[in-house]
Amino acid sequence: MRPVYITGVGLHPFGRFPDLGLTALGVEAVRAALRDAGLGRGGFQAAFCGTVYGGVAAGHKVLTALGLSGVPIVNVEAGCASGGAALALGAGAVASGGADAVLVFGLEKMPRGMIRSSFFESWREEAGLAATPAYFALRAQRLMLDGDVTLEDLARVSVKNHRHGVANPHAMYRRAVSLEEVLASPVVCEPLRLLMLCAPNEGAAAVVLSARPAAPAIRVAAAVLRSHVAGSVLGEHTPLSGLTDERVPTPTEMAARAAYDDAGVGPRDLDVVEVQDTDSGREILSVEELGLCPPGGGGRWVRDGGGELGSRQPVNASGGLLARGEPLGASALAQIVELTWQLRGAAGSRQVPHARTALAHTVGRGANACAVILAR
């Protein structure tokens, strides 16, 4: 297998853009990434587009608008990990020699309010089982019961990521919030408050992968996608079925283990990390599952200032989903864009000094989890 390098990245900022269509968001991100890579028509041999709500041929519409169709274009849905799944497919195409360069992008305009998902059969919706934030709340409650996570710890994650987001011009929310403010925000589903949940929104991100490095050379050391196995009742697959709880590995644990093996690194080698923080409990769980703290040590990790910019291993220096918002198809690739900037030393006031190894993690409905390791 050949090494795979990131040679271009681009974004459309995350937020709400009522005057822009989905295709226009994608066009801006793809243009920026191709410009960054110095590529034009004929410069890539395949394209992979992550989207969940984008509808039929969302990626084709973007490349048609740019006069860049004609190559194979594959639209990829893997829930919150859609962009990561697209990246894994693209990296595989380059590594295998099937393509010298590929374009990977993701785009989304999320519906407003509590989102209707075709994941749920209609009887589950009618029965009240399609209450997505309630599952996040059950997971947070389990963290509080099984570990030493407190309500204040959940709030601390929100405070951290919102503070990081202030320095990110591409984030939706760029305002610091206090612990008291997070705790006093309206309860959505106990124990989760409004400011502990990410907002669905709109945006796009794009990455060019190539068999030939650009300067500085940033290598995709691993790009792994995994789905769940049966044996736990609570996860991103819930409520597909009532099941026994058997402590099977989670999709994130499986993806991370394989990614560490592929890249030949361990969690301690990571200089900067972006993790799925759909809600602040999810960030704590992600950090535990990725091995960034001991099992059950997520509460202590938060209280000790883990993940803060300026700490040994910043987590969600971009502000994460809590500050950026979550356009499902684009969020995983926005992590890759952020980490590429970090490894290039081009992340501005949120730069992590001397960052050389980075990990991006997404997990969501399916269940799907993706772990990507970048190395300079």
Place this chain on the structure above:
Amino acid sequence: MADGRPIAPGLFDVDAGEPRLIAAECVACGRRQFPAAAVCPYCAADGTREIRVGPAGRLELYTMVLRAPPGYRGPVPYALGIVALDGGLSVVARLTETDATRLRPGLPVELVVEPLFTDDAGQRVVSYAFRAAAA
């Protein structure tokens, strides 16, 4: 069973006045799933047998849903939780309790089958839920 149309076929029935969930047990590995399905999700064996579980259970986790989620046609607020049943099976279910202060992890609960809403044809629709077990 309370009069009305079940919210979906094959989820529950009532035996001698006692509601039960219809689950499946794998003929190869013995593990259980709800709703019942023909293939075992743990070991991929093609062959399960239908079993009845409940009505007694124990509440593992719970939260309150304050606003109606997409497609839900019952009253709000309502509680949603994970209930452990016999044989290691845990299910996600609505709870009849509307006051969170009366819920706690470990609470003994029991299955009920009761009307949830009236459909567009004017027919009552019944569904399953759990309530605090009688002391």
